[in-house]
Every structure is written in structure tokens, then in C-alpha cells.
Amino acid sequence: MCGIVGYIGKREAYPIIMNGLKRLEYRGYDSAGIALYDGTGIQLAKTKGKVSDLEARVEAEIKTDGKLGIGHTRWATHGVPNDINSHPHYSNSGNLVIIHNGIIENYASIKKELENRGYKFKSDTDTEVLVNLIEEVQKVENVKLGKAVQIALNQVVGAYAIALFDRNKPDEIVVAKLGSPLAIGIGEDEFFVASDASPFIEFTNNAIYLEDEEMAIIRLGREVKVRKIKGDMLVDPYIQELQLNLEQIEKGGYDHFMLKEIFEQPSVIKDTYRGRLLADQGIVKLGGLEDHIGKFINANRIIIVACGTSWHAGLVAEYIFEDLTRIPVEVEYASEFRYRNPIISEKDVVIAISQSGETADTLAAIKLAKQHGAFVYGVCNVVGSTISRETHSGTYTHAGPEIGVASTKAFTTQVTVLTMMALRIAKEKGTISQRDFMLHLRELEQIPAHVEEALKSDDKIMEIAEVFKNAKNFLYLGRGYNFPVALEGALKLKEISYIHAEGYPAAEMKHGPIALIDEQMPVVVIAVNSNHYEKVVSNIEEIRARQGVIIAVVTEGDTTVKQLADYIMEVPKTPETLSPLVTTIPLQLLSYHIAVMLGRNVDQPRNLAKSVTVE
């Protein structure tokens, strides 16, 4: 939530910060702001709205030639999105300027204390409280900025990634992190600060990712000094060489990142299994799993924790793991799990799934599981993310940056990793026959080609979208492996088109939702070849009998459902275990086209942000 970016060096900071904010806008987009410093005066502009609104305001209002700057794109937590609550925030003296991603939970008591000491506040934000607390520490303790930040942060409870500078120190930016990501790009005589590396990737490949409870003093002409916020210990920072390139974070000719990411799926699924799945040789191996496979085999049960789309991938994994490995699986919303005093033992294995690797609830669930002695395995996309570091071991999905707020390729690559895990464990445990094992490896290798094929229906799906774009409600039904796909299809539609949609296990329909069915209710049914095919056909008959309109996802060559459904979306034949990897594709496209036709902001749907680093 919220994107932060900073620069100090020899170039004009403005274009770097503005470009950086555009790249980070997926993290929050209800307001934006920038502060630039040329060593004499601070120029600050901020506004409710998008980064493009900020750009217009900056160009009309402020000088832009400072070589130090910080910028922010916000997803509001404290205080409604308006100009005043936007970041950056000044301290009362006007000397300190701060940007912040996160929440200071005890801000109200600190604010009261500062008000008693004469501080005045313009905004409703916790951030303005923090910058004034730092100023007060500077004054009372008579210490330098870095020390004041450290003392102040020891008094706050919450989560933060902050960057700030002091008018009296034109060559310095101070940053700190707890719970929200923060990367420092290291160039020649210049430094960059950002929530992820995308704002500075064209300038440097070298970055330090701060760990939780670390802060850094970034001073021109010096090495970055990293220290622990608690205990003051200096840290030797690890400078990571980034693998990211500019092309990966641009739209590459597509109208939206979401569409680009949908169409990238054949190649990123290949990237996910590259070097890990060698079907000809009958090998599937995952670096992070090999040394810990015994933990899975001897586990009492597997608990999967995740949120949103990642939770849906977890639900698919429940079917695959139980089917292939015969290990009991429970799938938990991380936000519920962390607060309900769950029973966890050392014999449990927890799998945490997260695209961003930063989701606060998932992170808290991991910490809880670790406290109870469980072994925790991560399935993350973002390399070096907090969750990937907090887990005992794990596998990256290698999907590349996912910028569209609605997850697409993250889901299919997560399911690919989880499928490979289940196959590897089942093989080791002896719960899968050699024949079935080989069949799955070969079929998994074919998935990119099948996804490619499914994507060819794009034009047809666009026509279906045209018919249903004005529907007020949608129902999504699936059974078995495709029940989670129904949930995921409904979530995709809701979040980007704002049409109400619900996913249900098809057989549950008659226990309530069937009452909703009439000629106004489009029902998307996943009815591919599977063990439940006949039963799904019966469900379709039940809907038809009540004048429901049926859009069915069917296996190529299907004849039965074709006759019953009003519209069909075909996907290639796969084993049922792998079918979610292809059945989800037409549902992603359907949501995308409906949202575009309704004029929605597909990549930045209202009220949402890409990584949810607050609870």
C-alpha cells in the first residue's frame, strides 16, 4: 500500500521521481505528492487523485530543478484522500519532509503528547505525527537526523517504510523499514529509494533491500550506512544484483498491464517450470523442496495460508495435494487464521502463498506458525520479498513483475508451482503410480501450449462480454478442481468491473443461490471433462429449467453442454488435476473485456492496491 520513491545525486530529481511514481502507482492511487530540494528552498506539491493529476499541478506550481527529491503515491489508511492528507508531510518547523508507507498504530497518543508540547497538525495522518515526533526528538535530545529517526521509531508501534530529509542536510536522505518494503538503488554518485526496484531499474542494477527494523543513512559521497533500529548495531548490507529489466515493467503494446499479463501466461508458466520439470527424464525437482521433503511426508497435515487470488490458488492446491499425496490439507484465510488461536503443532507444515510476498496478514500468519514450531514454506513471486525471507524455505513462481492490480499470471504460476510440489512429494511418498506421475509431467509441460490455444478465443469472449456487460449480477459455478476457479472468476469480475458476482460449488446452488436464477442472471459454469461432468450437466439443466442464461467453459469438441448453454468458451483438454490452469483463462478475459467496455480503470480498480501491507 502506497508507493514511495526518492532520489539524491547529480541529476534533476523531478523526472526520476515522477517516472518512479508512475511505475509504483499500482501500489495506491488515491493521491500523490512530491518534494524537491535544491539546497536553498523546498518545493512541495501534492494532490488528491492520480500521479497524472500531480504532474499537471507540479508543472503549474513549482520549480523542478532540485537534485534531491521524494515522492509518494497513496492508498489511504488514516484520513480520507484529499490534498492535505497526501504525502509528503512537513514537520512544524518546515525543516523535515517525510513520505511514509504503512500505519503508525499508536499515533493518537503520540499526537496528544506533541499537541501538549505545542505542535500543530494540518492533516489527519499518522505520518505527520511521525515527522513531528522526529523533530521533537531532534530538539530535545540535540541529535543528528539519523539518530532522531532511530529514537522516534523505537517509540512507535506499527508498520512503515519511510524516507525523509532535513532542510539543513541537502546531501542526505534517511530511510527505515518495518513491515513495508524498501529498496535502495546504488548508482555512481547517486542513490535511489523506492518501494520496489522498478523506479530505478534503468539507472542501476545494484540494490540493497532493507530488512525489517533496519534504517539507512544515505549520504552523497559516502557508502550507505545501514543499522538496526533497535540496539544500534551497524549492518553490512548485502548489495543484490537485480534481474529485472525495463521491458518487463512496460506494457509492450498492450492497452493494459492486465491484458499483457494474461497473454504472458504461456511464457511465464514455462519460466515457472523451466529447469524444474524434465518430463522426458521423469524428473520434477524444486530447489527449496529437496532438502525438506521429509517434513512434508511426515506432516500431520498441510495448512495453506494466503489471501485473495493466492487463497484461490491454495484451494486448488488442496485438491491436488490431497488427491496425489494423501496428506490432509486445510486452506485458511491468513487474516482469520492469525487471530483465531489456531491449533498448530511442530508436525504441521504451512505453505504461505503470496504474489507480492508482502501481504501483512499472510506475514502475520507465518510468524504465528513459526512461533508454534511449524515448518513454513513460501510460494512467492517477488524475489527478496519479506515473505520469501521469513519462510524456512520456498519456491519462487518466476512470473515476472505483475503490475495490473488484478492477479492473473500470479494465479496460474502459483498453481504450477503447487502442482509440481504435489507431484514431487507424491512420488517420494509413493502415493502416485509411475504411469500417473509420467502422465502428469507430460501434461504439465503441455499447459503453456494449451493456454496459448485458450487465448485464441479472445475475440469470441469479447463478443460474449458485449452481450453481458450491463448485467447487474453474475453467478460462477464449478465443481471439484474447478470450484476454486469459479471463485477466482467471480473475484476477477467484481474487482475490475464492479459488477456483483459470486462463486459457488455447483451442487451447492440448490441450497440457496438457485433462488436468484431468472432470465436476468448470467451463470458462468465451468463444465469441462472431469469426474463430475455429468453432475455439472445436471446443474446446467437445473439452471435452464429456471430460465437462467448459461455461459459455459467447455472442453474443445464438447457436444452435450454446447446444446444446453447459451454461450460457450472452449479450452483444450487436460487431466482434471491441471484443468484450473486453462479454465481460468477465459474467465480472466471475460472480466477484462467487460471492465474495458464499462470504461473501468482496469489496471487500477477503485479502492484496491496491489500489495496489501496493512491489515
Ligand code: F6R
Ligand atoms: C486479486 C488480488 C488480491 C491478491 C491478494 C493477495 O486479483 O490481486 O486478491 O491476490 O491481495 O496478494 P498477494 O498474493 O500479494 O499476497
